[in-house]
Amino acid sequence: MTSEDTRTYDVVVIGAGPVGENVADRTTAAGLSTVIVESELVGGECSYWACEPSKALLRPALLRADAGRVPGLAPAAAGPLDxxxxxAHRDRMAAHWSDDGQVEWLKTAGIDLRRGHGRLDGPRRVAVTTPDGGTVHLRARHAVALCTGSSAALPDLPGLAALRPWTSREATSAPQPPGRLLIVGAGVVATEMATxxxxxxxxxxxxxxxTRLLPQMEPFAGGLVADRLRGxxxxxxxxxTVATAARTGGEVRIALSDGSRLTADEILFATGRAPRTGDxxxxTVGLPPGGWLTTDDTLTVTAAPGDWLYAVGDVNRRALLTHQGKYQARIAGAVIAARACGTPLDTGRWSPHAGTADTAAVPQVVFTDPEVAGVGLTTIEARRTGRRVDVVDYDLGHVAGALQHDPDYRGRARVLIDPDRRTVVGATFAGPGVAExxxxxxxxxxxxxxxxxxxHAVPPFPTISEVWLRLLETYRDQHSRGDRNP
Incomplete structure (x- = not known):
C-alpha cells in the first residue's frame, strides 16, 4: 500500500459476479494479491436476478409438468402451484438479495473487496467512487480484469421510461404473479419466463x-417448446413487433405492427443483452466506451497493448452464459498468473491458457417444458459456415428410458458428426429430462x-442416455448406405 487513497495490488478485478469471483480466486490461489471492485451485490446477476432465482421459479413448473404425464401421478399434479x-423458495435461493454470504467467502479466500463504482484511470489504474462519494485509487502491478457483465437491451420505443417495463431482473424478482404478462422476445429469457x-x-x-422460438437452436427445439406453451x-x-406502448391506469396498452392491440398488467422485454462498458x-486507455470488448483466446483485450487488460465473461460476447464465463475466468486466472511469474503460455488447442471451448463446445440448457439442451454446432451454423457434417436424428419417444417419464413422450435428439474425422461436433436434445x-x-x-x-461407452438401461446407442446405430445404418443428411 502506497498511501491512504492509493493502493497497489498485483491484480484488480472490476465486477464481483461469478466471473470476477473466479478470476480473483484463481489469481489469489496463485499467490497474487487481488482486490475485487463491485458497485452492487457481490455475486452478481446470476445469484440474484438470473440463474438462481429463475431456476427456482422454473423447477416447480417442470416437476408438475413431468408428474402430470406419469400414470398414477397425473391427478395429484392437476392442481395449481402454491x-x-x-x-418464498425463489427468495431463499436469491439469499433475500443479501450478499453477506458471498462477502464472507471473499474474506475466507483472501480476496479484498472494495465497494463502489470502478473505472479505468489509465493503464493498470482503477479509480473507485465509493458509496460515501470519496475516491480510492487502485494500481495493478500485473493485470486489470474487466468482468462487468451485461444488462438487458431495451428497444428504442417512445415513452419507454413511463412504461416501466420488466427486464430479466424484474421478471425473476417480482413479488407476485401478474394477472396478464406480455413478453417481447423469442429467446431463452422469453421462453423460460413464459414457462x-x-x-x-x-x-x-x-x-x-x-417465425419461431429459440432461433439460435435447432428448429425442432423451438417447435416443441411452442407446442407445449400453446397447450x-x-x-x-x-x-x-411493438409499434406503440403506454401505461395507463396501471395497465400496459400496446399496438402491434399487424394493427392488433393488447392490454396487460406487465410487459417484459427479453430482446437481447448489452455490455456494461459505457462508464x-x-x-482512458484509448478504447471506445459502450461496446463489446474483443479478446483473443487468453481473454486479453486485443486493442490494449501490453498484455495487462483482460475482459472476461459476458462483456467479451464470446458466450453469454455463467458457466462459460467461469470457464473463461479459470483460463484468464491461469494466464495472468503465468505472465506474472514469467512462465511461457501454452495457447494450443485445448491447452491451459486458451479458451477453446468458447468456439468448439459451448453447452446450454433452456429450462422450458420440454427442456432443450445443446452444445457445439447446429445445422444452421454448419450451413452458415460451410462446415460439412453428417446429421443424425432420433425420436426420443422410442427410447425405453424416456417412456418411463411419459408413455406419450415427445422429444428429439440430433448429433452432428464430422465425416472426415468421425467425431461429434454438435448435439441438441429436446424433451423432458434431457438436460442431464x-x-x-x-x-x-x-x-x-x-x-x-x-x-464402447455403454449407456445403462432403461435411461434416456440410451439415445446415444440409438444415434450411433442410426449413423451406422446411414453410413453403410452412403446416406448423408444435408
Whole structure:
C-alpha cells in the first residue's frame, strides 16, 4: 500500500459476479494479491436476478409438468402451484438479495473487496467512487480484469421510461404473479419466463419478431417448446413487433405492427443483452466506451497493448452464459498468473491458457417444458459456415428410458458428426429430462472421441442416455448406405 487513497495490488478485478469471483480466486490461489471492485451485490446477476432465482421459479413448473404425464401421478399434479411457496423458495435461493454470504467467502479466500463504482484511470489504474462519494485509487502491478457483465437491451420505443417495463431482473424478482404478462422476445429469457409465470397462473402472451422460438437452436427445439406453451394456454404471436406502448391506469396498452392491440398488467422485454462498458473508463486507455470488448483466446483485450487488460465473461460476447464465463475466468486466472511469474503460455488447442471451448463446445440448457439442451454446432451454423457434417436424428419417444417419464413422450435428439474425422461436433436434445444428457455430449466433443470409441461407452438401461446407442446405430445404418443428411 502506497498511501491512504492509493493502493497497489498485483491484480484488480472490476465486477464481483461469478466471473470476477473466479478470476480473483484463481489469481489469489496463485499467490497474487487481488482486490475485487463491485458497485452492487457481490455475486452478481446470476445469484440474484438470473440463474438462481429463475431456476427456482422454473423447477416447480417442470416437476408438475413431468408428474402430470406419469400414470398414477397425473391427478395429484392437476392442481395449481402454491405461488406463495414458490416465490418464498425463489427468495431463499436469491439469499433475500443479501450478499453477506458471498462477502464472507471473499474474506475466507483472501480476496479484498472494495465497494463502489470502478473505472479505468489509465493503464493498470482503477479509480473507485465509493458509496460515501470519496475516491480510492487502485494500481495493478500485473493485470486489470474487466468482468462487468451485461444488462438487458431495451428497444428504442417512445415513452419507454413511463412504461416501466420488466427486464430479466424484474421478471425473476417480482413479488407476485401478474394477472396478464406480455413478453417481447423469442429467446431463452422469453421462453423460460413464459414457462415459469404461466405455471404460476399468469396469462402469458408472447410476441416474436421472427417465425419461431429459440432461433439460435435447432428448429425442432423451438417447435416443441411452442407446442407445449400453446397447450398450456399461452398466446404466441409470430412476425410482429411493438409499434406503440403506454401505461395507463396501471395497465400496459400496446399496438402491434399487424394493427392488433393488447392490454396487460406487465410487459417484459427479453430482446437481447448489452455490455456494461459505457462508464468503466475505456476511453482512458484509448478504447471506445459502450461496446463489446474483443479478446483473443487468453481473454486479453486485443486493442490494449501490453498484455495487462483482460475482459472476461459476458462483456467479451464470446458466450453469454455463467458457466462459460467461469470457464473463461479459470483460463484468464491461469494466464495472468503465468505472465506474472514469467512462465511461457501454452495457447494450443485445448491447452491451459486458451479458451477453446468458447468456439468448439459451448453447452446450454433452456429450462422450458420440454427442456432443450445443446452444445457445439447446429445445422444452421454448419450451413452458415460451410462446415460439412453428417446429421443424425432420433425420436426420443422410442427410447425405453424416456417412456418411463411419459408413455406419450415427445422429444428429439440430433448429433452432428464430422465425416472426415468421425467425431461429434454438435448435439441438441429436446424433451423432458434431457438436460442431464448434455454433459456427455460436451465430453464427447471436447474429447474429440471417435465414433468407433463411443460404441464402447455403454449407456445403462432403461435411461434416456440410451439415445446415444440409438444415434450411433442410426449413423451406422446411414453410413453403410452412403446416406448423408444435408
Amino acid at each position: 405461488a406463495a411457496a414458490v416465490l 415459469a409465470w404461466q405455471a404460476l397462473g399468469t396469462q402469458v402472451t408472447l410476441l416474436a419478431r421472427g 398450456a394456454g399461452s398466446d404466441l404471436r409470430f412476425g410482429v 468503466i473508463g475505456l476511453e 444428457l448434455l454433459h456427455s455430449a460436451t465430453v464427447a466433443i471436447t474429447g474429440e472421441i471417435p465414433v468407433e470409441r463411443l460404441w
